[in-house]
Amino acid sequence: MLFNSEYNIQFDEIFSQALDLVNSSLNQPEIPYNERLNAALKVLEIGILSSQQKQLNSLLPEVIPSSDISPDPFLQHQETEAIILNPDYVQLDNFLSEEDYQKLLKMTLANQDKFFPSEVINDQSKYRESYILLPQHFVEFHELLTHQILSARPNVMQQLQMSMFLVSHLEMQITAHLHGGYYKIHQDVDAGKAANRRLTYVYYFYQEPKPFYGGDLRLYETKIQDNQSLIQERFNQIEPRNNSIIFFDSRCKHEVLPVYCPSQQFTDGRFTINGWIHG
The missing domain is CATH 1.10.287 (Helix Hairpins)
Structure with missing residues (x-):
């Protein structure tokens, strides 16, 4: 002791x-x-x-005794109460200055050869079609976006009526959805490395005038019970507005609807800086 x-x-x-x-x-x-x-x-x-x-x-008392109390086996086998997550989100326009937005777009297009195909950790094929750029290729913007996102977080969480939490780390990547790109219904948390993801963010940017259509994010009402997550009837469909960022609970199921780009050129794709804040 x-x-x-x-x-x-x-x-x-x-x-x-x-x-x-x-x-x-x-x-x-x-x-x-x-x-x-x-x-x-x-x-x-x-x-x-x-x-x-x-x-x-x-x-507490000066000396803390060890506990010999065993868990109640009845409580261990009770079903957990269902949690219903509303498809709520916060969208902030003009998240970056015009100068920073233009620099980010130029840098992204210049790094086309460093993007690689995205993957999912499951056995399903054709579940996702997009391309990823890792943070080491956009260090300057990683620092800028991290500061902006963490500064916005308290107000965002208040609007989402989420409990505050201590940040352990923040994940970030650039994702390109080109012609035919999509991501089927999924959840950003799992039992592994993504178990502590709490808040998802997606910053949208692309060429003007908008060279594609589609690519909306559909955010579903989600029922969570006994380690299972099920989509419900209600959903919100979110347009990828240029130079805007959205935030939502990482437990909510969502999908990226197909992107259609007539030119089929990389430069005309739907780009995001997206990631997760871990608790």
Whole structure:
């Protein structure tokens, strides 16, 4: 058993050592920007959690006994209550300045040869048709978008009536849906690496005048019960407005409807910077 004061002293020492190590690495250019950003977010999260833990410890007895209470087998076998997720979303127009939007579009088109076909982790073929560009090819915009997205998050979550959470890290990629591109009904969370995705975001950008049609995102009312997610009758259909971003609960099922591009050229595709905020 550890006394609370001993616990706090040991934790402070470990946290201080970890903070020194992370601080020394944040300004090293040889470490990829994404890794430095995630390290900084993790340190911030640990600092907040440690403060909360100290407050909790101050309310507990000086010695914390171990618990020998076993879970109630009746409660273990009860069915969980169903959760109904409304197909709610927040869409913000003019998310980037005109200058940044143009730079992003130009950079994306210049990196056409670095896009690769997207994949899904299931056994179904022809479930998704799109192309991906990884963050190392758009570091400048990764930093800009990360700042913009995290700044918008508190207001977005309030509008979505979602509980606030500590951010562990943020995923980001550029996705190109070209002529015939689509993504069938899916959910952004799973039992693996995507288990902690909490908030999905999609930033739309493309050439003007709009060179394609279709490509709407259909967001479904979703019923969650006993680790199963089922779409319901209601849905919202969201137009991919240029230089706008949408946010929604990552547990909501959704799909990208087919894109039709008469020129069938890469430069005329439907582009997004999309990703997920993890809790």
